Amino acid sequence: MQENTLGKGWYGMAGPLFHIEDLHVSVEDKEIVRGLNLTLKGGEIHAIMGPNGTGKSTLASALMGHPAYEIIGGKVTLDGEDVLEMSVDERARKGMFLAMQYPAEVPGVSNANFIRTALNARLGEGNEIPVMKFHRELQAQMKRLNIDPVFAERYLNEGFSGGEKKRNEILQMVMLKPRVVILDEIDSGLDIDALKIVAEAVNSMRSPEVTFLIITHYQRLLQYIVPDFVHVMMQGRIVRSGGRELAERLEAEGYDWLKHELGIEDETVGVQA
Numbered sequence: 638m639q640e641n642t643l644g645k646g647w648y649g650m651a652g653p654l655f656h657i658e659d660l661h662v663s664v665e666d667k668e669i670v671r672g673l674n675l676t677l678k679g680g681e682i683h684a685i686m687g688p689n690g691t692g693k694s695t696l697a698s699a700l701m702g703h704p705a706y707e708i709i710g711g712k713v714t715l716d717g718e719d720v721l722e723m724s725v726d727e728r729a730r731k732g733m734f735l736a737m738q739y740p741a742e743v744p745g746v747s748n749a750n751f752i753r754t755a756l757n758a759r760l761g762e763g764n765e766i767p768v769m770k771f772h773r774e775l776q777a778q779m780k781r782l783n784i785d786p787v788f789a790e791r792y793l794n795e796g797f798s799g800g801e802k803k804r805n806e807i808l809q810m811v812m813l814k815p816r817v818v819i820l821d822e823i824d825s826g827l828d829i830d831a832l833k834i835v836a837e838a839v840n841s842m843r844s845p846e847v848t849f850l851i852i853t854h855y856q857r858l859l860q861y862i863v864p865d866f867v868h869v870m871m872q873g874r875i876v877r878s879g880g881r882e883l884a885e886r887l888e889a890e891g892y893d894w895l896k897h898e899l900g901i902e903d904e905t906v907g908v909q910a
């Protein structure tokens with residue numbers, strides 16, 4: 638892709654691929670994300686961990702432009718361009734992608750049609766993928782992800798098992814070839830073989846043009862997808878960053894030691910704002 642060739646020198650020399658600065662997000666007038674900073678460079682994998690209800694999924698949805706989440710402050714840029722000014726479609730076209738924690742069921746829309754529409758939107762006007770080529774590619778990727786071919790014609794996520802939904806999110810990822818990949822608990826509900834397949838798909842996409850933000854509760858995923866950075870989110874912001882050893886410590890010891898160190902009593906974005 639032309640834009641990638643252009644991009645190469647740019648990411649390395651001129652700054653981050655994706656940058657979040659002092660982001661504040663509210664839902665129903667309650668501030669959930671409270672001053673979050675994060676810099677993702679091309680080629681990097683960042684993991685976000687954190688107890689339940691600390692704003693991780695809210696962050697992911699807000700970045701994608703979900704209308705329920707109101708941005709009340711801060712700045713987000715992709716290649717230096719203002720993401721918060723972009724429509725949801727534009728964000729997708731620029732290569733942002735979110736695999737949701739709870740993928741929505743969309744009755745009446747076949748999985749294949751959904752992905753083809755999304756892919757054509759991603760490619761932009763005048764660059765539609767020929768139908769035959771699309772189906773060949775789709776079938777090849779489904780095979781690779783061990784998804785039964787009948788899932789192409791089933792309605793999007795309708796009646797899919799938990800693990801099938803997650804693998805289907807990854808199918809969308811490999812088909813759309815995004816550049817800013819946000820995976821929200823992609824490991825939840827996956828059996829161990831599926832986890833390895835998903836990890837392989839993610840690892841195969843690693844390149845200097847792509848950056849990953851992976852939200853997870855478990856260190857296990859990070860054994861297969863080795864992160865460059867691990868961040869902990871509490872009270873709607875990043876409270877600690879480290880390498881993968883941070884994930885290992887959290888798995889072994891939980892969050893109490895960190896809360897203690899930080900003087901945090903309630904890590905959620907609950908009642909005491």
Ligand SMILES: Nc1ncnc2c1ncn2[C@@H]1O[C@H](COP(=O)(O)OP(=O)(O)OP(=O)(O)O)[C@@H](O)[C@H]1O
Binds near residue numbers: 665690695907
């Ligand atoms: N659409 C919404 N409407 C009302 N409250 C919301 C909405 N989205 C998020 N919240 C609230 O924001 C807080 C943070 O939720 P969020 O889903 O971001 O947490 P999380 O860190 O992803 O938790 P988990 O680890 O359990 O997935 C919670 O108190 C939640 O109830």
Ligand SMILES: [Mg+2]
Binds near residue numbers: 693694695738821
């Ligand atoms: Mg969540």
